[in-house]
Amino acid sequence: MRGGQFPETKAEMIIAADTDGIARAARYLAQGGLVAFPTETVYGLGADATNGFAVAGIFAAKGRPAFNPLIIHVPEAAAVRHLAEVTPLAQKLAAAFWPGPMTLVLKALPNGPVEPLALAGLDTIALRVPSHPVALAMLRAARVPVAAPSANRSGHVSPTSAQHVADDLGERVPMVLDGGASDVGLESTIVDATGDVPVLLRPGAITREDIARVTGGAVLTVEDLKRGGAGQDAPTAPGQLESHYAPRARVRLNARDVMPGEALLAFGADVPKHTGPMLNLSHSGDAVEAAANLFGHLRALDRADVMVIAVMPVPYEGLGEAINDRLGRAAAAR
Ligand code: TXA
Ligand code: MG
Numbered sequence: 001m002r003g004g005q006f007p008e009t010k011a012e013m014i015i016a017a018d019t020d021g022i023a024r025a026a027r028y029l030a031q032g033g034l035v036a037f038p039t040e041t042v043y044g045l046g047a048d049a050t051n052g053f054a055v056a057g058i059f060a061a062k063g064r065p066a067f068n069p070l071i072i073h074v075p076e077a078a079a080v081r082h083l084a085e086v087t088p089l090a091q092k093l094a095a096a097f098w099p100g101p102m103t104l105v106l107k108a109l110p111n112g113p114v115e116p117l118a119l120a121g122l123d124t125i126a127l128r129v130p131s132h133p134v135a136l137a138m139l140r141a142a143r144v145p146v147a148a149p150s151a152n153r154s155g156h157v158s159p160t161s162a163q164h165v166a167d168d169l170g171e172r173v174p175m176v177l178d179g180g181a182s183d184v185g186l187e188s189t190i191v192d193a194t195g196d197v198p199v200l201l202r203p204g205a206i207t208r209e210d211i212a213r214v215t216g217g218a219v220l221t222v223e224d225l226k227r228g229g230a231g232q233d234a235p236t237a238p239g240q241l242e243s244h245y246a247p248r249a250r251v252r253l254n255a256r257d258v259m260p261g262e263a264l265l266a267f268g269a270d271v272p273k274h275t276g277p278m279l280n281l282s283h284s285g286d287a288v289e290a291a292a293n294l295f296g297h298l299r300a301l302d303r304a305d306v307m308v309i310a311v312m313p314v315p316y317e318g319l320g321e322a323i324n325d326r327l328g329r330a331a332a333a334r
Contacts, residue, residue, distance in 0.1 A: 014162050017134040017179040025177045026141030029054075034061060036151040036165045037138055038179030039130040041101045041188050041205065042158040043165050044073065044148030045173060046138075052115040052292030055147050059117075059322055060288055061172040064154045066325040067291070069120040070147040071103050071128050071188070075139035080104075083112050083145060084125050089215065090193040096214040099131035101188040101205040116295035118147040121326075128188055134179035150187065151176075160185045199225060247302040247309060251331040255310035263301040265311040277304035287319040294323055298330065 015021040017038070025035045032054040035046050045061060047054035049072050059067055072083065077094040080086055084106035093104060108114065108125035119125055130136065139146055150158040151165045151173065159165045162178035189204030191211065198211055199220045208219045249263070256272065258264045263277040268285040271278075279297040281290035301309050311331075314323050 013166055013174070014176045014178050017177050021177060022134060022137045023141055025175060026138050026143075028175055029138070029142045029146060030144055032057075033175065034058065034173055035138075036159075036162070036169070036173050036176040037135055037148070038132050038162070038177065038182055039073075039135045039148075040132045040182060041130070041184045041186060042160055042182050043151040043162065043176075044071075044135075044146075045151035045165075045169070046073070046146040046148040048142070049118045049145040049147035050113045050115060051144075052117050052296070053288065055115050055118045056288045056291035056319060058147065058149060059291060060319050061169060062149065062152070062154045065321050067117060067120045067294075067322050068149070069122050069124075069126060070118050070149050071126045071190075072114060072118065073128050073130060073135070073139055073146045073148055075129065075136050077129055079145070080106070080127055082109070083114060084108055084127060085194075087193055087195070089196060089198060092214060093191060093193055093198065093211070094129070097206055097210075098129040099136065100129070101131070101184050101186075103128040103188045103190040103202075103204075105190060105192045105194065105201065107194055114145060114147075115292070116299065117292055119295075121295040121298075124192075124194065126190060132179060132182070134177060138177065158187060246330055247298055249302050249306050249309045251327065252308050252310045253327060253331050254313045256312070258310045259308070261306060262308045262310045263304050263306040265297055265301060265309055267312045267314050271312070277301055277306060281314070281323075285315075287314070287317065287323065290314060291319045291323055294326060 029035050029048055032051050034057050036043050037046050045058055047058050077098050090104050090106055103126050105124050105126050108123055152159050152168050156168055160182040162176045165176045184205045187204055189206040190202035192199040192201055197218055197220055211219045258272050258274045264274045266280040269283055281293050314320050
């Protein structure tokens, strides 16, 4: 993981999306800062997807009680091959709809640069090339893939202007790039393109008919797949992604001690003595750092080939709620 702190910029919030403003926003992003930026659908709250600290900052700013996987924004379709396995179906859809309000879910490259927290521990990745010229210019200048959910507090409506973002997120977002009103006003269409047949995961500006016209065949929904007969596994749909990353090892929560043969996922400075595999979510007890490390550390300890991962208690304040949500699911799995 890169970086450790947010850059010390007290920005004056809304900045005009002229050449200078775009360059500043791109620089701030690349340093690990959060930038709200316009897309043709809604305003996004962006962070460098390769920087776990920055990605954790998104969840902290939105006040999300759980970590949902984020859409990763890139300036051109060619950038996707460094991040995902590109299928022929994805190539077809990208050629037809990118740049534009279409998000493609693909298999993530196993050792890709995007932080596991941005993918919420999934082995798939949602990718989008937006068409808004300000978004494209910023993404090109930032030179990093940008994770961005809609720039609103969790549970609030998606913002379609810089002012909406500032009103809703206030000081939680240090910089808002003002590129005028978003014209679509509705989030992107999400399509699972991991297989041969497109699966519509979230309806949006690009319709099922639009997609069918390009692929010349069926467009399935998650419900279709659940009814069976499609010859492929039902994919995880947005909003139904609660049960992902379950480690192979059993997870023991609220551990205040650790048994021989266990791995320890520690939190804070006051760690019980342990000679086996151990990683610390945050020595200083910082929830943002802990969130950034969560999925990566769980995965690493799982690779240590232990039966049990003992996890020290993590307080519920701030991102602690989301961390505990995920830990609870990891412990409850199977
Ligand atoms: O128009 C949009 O897509 C906007 C702009 C900012 O680009 N972004 C947006 O992000 O709507 P958000 O976080 O509000 O919604 C992301 C959706 C969630 O429903 C999430 O579950 C889904 O994308 N998603 C992300 N990664 C996924 C994956 N690997 N598989 C399935 N769904 C995924
Ligand atoms: Mg949203």
